[in-house]
Amino acid sequence: MERALKFNIFRYNAMDPRSVPQMQTFYLDETDSMTLFIALNRIREEQDPSLQFDFCCRAGICGSCAMLINGRPDLACHTKTKDLPAEITLMPLPVFKLIGDLSVDTGTWFRAMNETVQSWIHTDRTFDPKATEERMSNEEAEAIYELERCIECGCCVAACGKANMRPDFMGAVAFNRIARFITDPRDKRTMKEYFDVVGTEEGIFGCLGLLGCEDICPKHLPLQDQLGMLRRKMGWTAVRHLFDGLLGKTA
Amino acid sequence: METITTDLLCIGAGLAGERVAVEAAARGFETICLSIVPPRRSHSSAAQGGMQASLGNCIKGEGDNPDVHFADTVKGSDWGCDQEVARLFAETAPIAVREMAHWGVPWNRVVPGKSTYFKAGKEFEKIELPEKEGLITARDFGGTAKWRTCYTSDGTGHTLLFTMDNEVVRLGVTVHDRVEAVRLIHDGETCMGAVARCLRTGALRVYLAKATLIATGGYGRLYRETTNAVINDGSGTILALDTGIVPLGNMEAVQFHPTGIVPTNILVTEGCRGDGGTLKDVNGERFMDKYEPAKQELASRDVVSRWMMHHIRQGLGVKSAYGDHLWLDIRHLGEHHIKTKLREVEEICNSFLGVDPITQMIPVRPAQHYSMGGVRTNKDGAAYGLKGLFAAGEAACWDMHGLNRLGGNSLAETIVAGKIVGEKIADFLEGYEVHFKSACIREAVKHHQEREDRLIRGKDGRENVFVLRTVMQDVLMDKVGIFRNGEDLQKAVDGLQIIYERTAKIGLRSSGVGANPELALALRFPGMARLALCVAAGALARTESRGCHAREDYPERNDRDWLKRTLATWKEGDSLPTLTYEPNSKVWELPPGDRGYGVCKIISSEDPVVCGIEKPLPDSIE
Numbered sequence: 001m002e003r004a005l006k007f008n009i010f011r012y013n014a015m016d017p018r019s020v021p022q023m024q025t026f027y028l029d030e031t032d033s034m035t036l037f038i039a040l041n042r043i044r045e046e047q048d049p050s051l052q053f054d055f056c057c058r059a060g061i062c063g064s065c066a067m068l069i070n071g072r073p074d075l076a077c078h079t080k081t082k083d084l085p086a087e088i089t090l091m092p093l094p095v096f097k098l099i100g101d102l103s104v105d106t107g108t109w110f111r112a113m114n115e116t117v118q119s120w121i122h123t124d125r126t127f128d129p130k131a132t133e134e135r136m137s138n139e140e141a142e143a144i145y146e147l148e149r150c151i152e153c154g155c156c157v158a159a160c161g162k163a164n165m166r167p168d169f170m171g172a173v174a175f176n177r178i179a180r181f182i183t184d185p186r187d188k189r190t191m192k193e194y195f196d197v198v199g200t201e202e203g204i205f206g207c208l209g210l211l212g213c214e215d216i217c218p219k220h221l222p223l224q225d226q227l228g229m230l231r232r233k234m235g236w237t238a239v240r241h242l243f244d245g246l247l248g249k250t251a
Numbered sequence: 252m253e254t255i256t257t258d259l260l261c262i263g264a265g266l267a268g269e270r271v272a273v274e275a276a277a278r279g280f281e282t283i284c285l286s287i288v289p290p291r292r293s294h295s296s297a298a299q300g301g302m303q304a305s306l307g308n309c310i311k312g313e314g315d316n317p318d319v320h321f322a323d324t325v326k327g328s329d330w331g332c333d334q335e336v337a338r339l340f341a342e343t344a345p346i347a348v349r350e351m352a353h354w355g356v357p358w359n360r361v362v363p364g365k366s367t368y369f370k371a372g373k374e375f376e377k378i379e380l381p382e383k384e385g386l387i388t389a390r391d392f393g394g395t396a397k398w399r400t401c402y403t404s405d406g407t408g409h410t411l412l413f414t415m416d417n418e419v420v421r422l423g424v425t426v427h428d429r430v431e432a433v434r435l436i437h438d439g440e441t442c443m444g445a446v447a448r449c450l451r452t453g454a455l456r457v458y459l460a461k462a463t464l465i466a467t468g469g470y471g472r473l474y475r476e477t478t479n480a481v482i483n484d485g486s487g488t489i490l491a492l493d494t495g496i497v498p499l500g501n502m503e504a505v506q507f508h509p510t511g512i513v514p515t516n517i518l519v520t521e522g523c524r525g526d527g528g529t530l531k532d533v534n535g536e537r538f539m540d541k542y543e544p545a546k547q548e549l550a551s552r553d554v555v556s557r558w559m560m561h562h563i564r565q566g567l568g569v570k571s572a573y574g575d576h577l578w579l580d581i582r583h584l585g586e587h588h589i590k591t592k593l594r595e596v597e598e599i600c601n602s603f604l605g606v607d608p609i610t611q612m613i614p615v616r617p618a619q620h621y622s623m624g625g626v627r628t629n630k631d632g633a634a635y636g637l638k639g640l641f642a643a644g645e646a647a648c649w650d651m652h653g654l655n656r657l658g659g660n661s662l663a664e665t666i667v668a669g670k671i672v673g674e675k676i677a678d679f680l681e682g683y684e685v686h687f688k689s690a691c692i693r694e695a696v697k698h699h700q701e702r703e704d705r706l707i708r709g710k711d712g713r714e715n716v717f718v719l720r721t722v723m724q725d726v727l728m729d730k731v732g733i734f735r736n737g738e739d740l741q742k743a744v745d746g747l748q749i750i751y752e753r754t755a756k757i758g759l760r761s762s763g764v765g766a767n768p769e770l771a772l773a774l775r776f777p778g779m780a781r782l783a784l785c786v787a788a789g790a791l792a793r794t795e796s797r798g799c800h801a802r803e804d805y806p807e808r809n810d811r812d813w814l815k816r817t818l819a820t821w822k823e824g825d826s827l828p829t830l831t832y833e834p835n836s837k838v839w840e841l842p843p844g845d846r847g848y849g850v851c852k853i854i855s856s857e858d859p860v861v862c863g864i865e866k867p868l869p870d871s872i873e
Contacts, residue, residue, distance in 0.1 A: 015765025
């Protein structure tokens, strides 16, 4: 049952002038219930303490450890070696800026994304500490939570053909976030305001419909549905906008 | 060297740190958060079950109010908390939870009409009131008189943290992620910011601030078996201890959560038991109903964890390659409930165990979970001893948890303390000026730079930091765990002192160039060893059993001698912390008594103030 695992791991330390991008091979004996979290930490502790990678919660919740595992973006912490062949190739996520080895800068990317889509409730209400909360149906709350489950791991961006070609493409994570706010009755933005954010070539109209995002999302978010919904809504908004413009001209 | 100046420096950008930042930024103060990970990856995101606030909207929470929440919290703490703080907390929690709703948290809501629920394995019926439809609902949690834990499925920490970071983005608060504060800049009286290390490049930076907040979470990673994220190694707590001035409170107060999964110690939420899940032994039989007839599976965490270990010691655990464990059974809750209210649990069991909790039982065993101890502050969040230094959340010993925290009170504390401490910091900053003394800045940078240089040159020795860490984790796990005794604790202190001596001889095996993980750990580890010694020495000295601190050689809760908080400081050059004590509460709104669960052997206090016979002196109310 015990296999000798061969790991091919991308190595590059940008801060070290002697470092050149290359693949490095490590060997480990597989143990029971081994995950890539266990394997990578053993490699670091036993073989090469300079190896850079990111883990945090190691429970599939925080989204830190996304990487290319035999070419496929996924969370390393919940990937069991027994589900992989004996030769495992690990590469950093594409699209995001490399920090070193398997570590990439998702923080900067996602902060910018959250600023772009204005990822917050837009409301003219002010909070009244003495008042009872605004009511909401439980179904609405659950529908929002369904989309709120995104952990910003970056897998959908790394798996996106368009994002790999075009660095300013917003990606499924941004579209899902917009869909989350459209679903939320507390957000008072109009369709036109959402349109101004995503109704562009970098936005929903740039999506090629390849759906790598839907295939690989480690949290199984219904991304395809959100892309479809958003494309429809934004398409109508564009048509209406055009129509209003024509009416304005003829009037 | 790059030097950045700001009004408020928040070290840590989890829920507590960001809530403070939001408050200060909303009041117009320039705020910078440092975080060793992107803020949304902070360990707050892993909190699953919920946040306690006495809204009393759901029918099983009817009649709830801050008084009941206060009483539950004090009992949960085993009368180890500061009752003024617990009161302040319970009063503010409902406002804080509603404010999070205003900012966008999709709290689960009351659905009117008839529904069924499980308690202690049996099915019951409840009818939710139509007039409460759409208000924030709650689930049951351990040690509470009412259903009080507000939730979004079992991703409550996640939705809270994303919502809070949305506010941070909206307000334009600067976050420097992958930056680790390595030394506070102070002159023995006033804190002026921190020296920090960029974890992208390894470069040092100076942050000068009028106010500095430590909100770096707990120190669970001092233990071998912990539910905590790998980043929870007490790095902010170390900063405070290393001042030699600021004390750490009750470091021996370490909570074990009953349901870490075996073997990975990943948490499955208390919501499993709150929603009616049961604990079972090797024979498939329940046992908590026999040990705790009143609260059963929903006694407080310290009590349930002890009974589980007791049951395993009776030979009734399930044998496995990873040691004996017990079962958590949620099968009877049904597929719909698990797939809507316990989604993370389902995912964790399937992904990490290959167990389907809808049809199979979950292997569980208590694992280290929460650090009640931390940077000692007053009720405003101001650290003892240094002006301009504050702490909040798990990193702080504020101290509303005493010797045991209730489930659902940690998320609540992050938001509530963040709100209160944020307001106090903003008040403090109004009109406050500080002199940034160049000598103090230079000294702090030099101190750190020299450590780095010595480690990289490897002149001190060849001790392997990964090996030392493993040995330390084993010592705490095996000798300062759920059950403690004087002999083992003495061995722990002795063993940890040897490890601490060896930290002076750590040498890197790699180059240490750039964002080198070995260097980062080598820099942090001597501080971790000092924290471990604070935990062990505090536990050895506390000759009683209270909350999670269970001494087999001192089984009584000793209210006569131990209604006090341990304060640990570390003088430079010492190999042990200096322990002093203070009364754990000034006011005794709820005099010490029986918790209503757990074994209750009490040596009573004779202090008339504690017993509620006399009122405290007016100046002590202040």
